[in-house]
Amino acid sequence: MDIIKSKEELVAGASFAKEESAGYGVPITANSNVKYDLIGKLVDETGLTRKAVIAILQGIQPHVFNQFKDNPEEFIVKVAALINDEKATAIIEHITYDVLDEHYGMDVFTDPTIKGKLGVNAMKAKKHLYDHIVYDSSNERDFATDLDTNTDVAVYVKLPDGFYISTPVGHYNPDWAIAFYEGKVKHIYFVAETKGSMSSMQLRLIEESKIHCAREHFKAISNGNVVYDVVDSYKSLLEKVLK
Known part of the structure; x- marks a missing residue:
């Protein structure tokens, strides 16, 4: 076709x-x-x-x-x-988000459908919200390993599918929420999505639209403390945070 x-x-x-x-x-x-x-x-x-x-x-x-x-x-x-x-x-082009009283409960992180097998799509973790993490790709596995071993990271979580941002073109699921130790980096919290390639030519238009909406969403709720961006590695994450 x-x-x-x-x-x-x-x-x-x-x-x-x-x-x-x-x-x-x-x-x-x-x-x-x-x-x-x-x-x-x-x-x-x-x-x-x-x-x-x-x-x-x-x-x-x-x-x-x-x-x-x-x-x-x-x-x-x-x-x-x-x-x-x-x-x-x-x-x-002109999307805006308003802060509401609604919020996610902790049950979003206890979805019983999340399953993994150690060494296949799951790994043990020390700084993750739970002691194991299920990943979707080798890129996510490597990203989680870097988060888990870096002394700048306080805690992180692989966000479940039940956590999403509503956009005009469908639900958008960021991949990670990361908290750094205060004072070591510019921002305390950083929400990032890992992509295997950073080339915008390889991202579908709908995906790019959702990413734009996510940026606007986090701007509305953050007051500068919560930052969203697209990264492909822990190194590129730190480059964005430290600049």
Whole structure:
């Protein structure tokens, strides 16, 4: 399946391939008579209203829109993906967060579904909130090892999936919460996500949008004491904290 890279490609009909034909009794056109299965599916996939989805479909050239008949599933997948990318770009530009009275309870850290096997995806830890930590990758394992052995770190925790930030493009789960000994580094608390690569070209647009929202979220609640950033190693974490 080809990938749509821009609105222009969608309008021009690039990236769509005729793989399987399906017969319809009535020609489908981009107007208010669009079949509701298409509109309903795009509403489900994008979170937009029916009115907004119809307006978007009306802007597609008829010869492009008619390709829906040739491959409905691919058409829906690609249109939904493009809409979500564009929506993410538009929404996050002016996003703000307000501090509420709601907070997470300690039960978020006692999820019984978190399971691991020592030497495979789990390791013993001394400075972690619990005496074992379950990791998702070798990069996370190495990061945890550095946290566990460095004298600047007071305590840290691998955040569970149940801890998330709400964003316009879905829930976002930071990976770590880290507390340093006061006075040794610039910030006492640092919330970071470890990525195997720091190249922004390798991060999907939706992921970049969530990261932007996370930065704004922590700015709202921190007063400068809680800092969020994306790092790929403990060394890069310290470089950001100490500067």
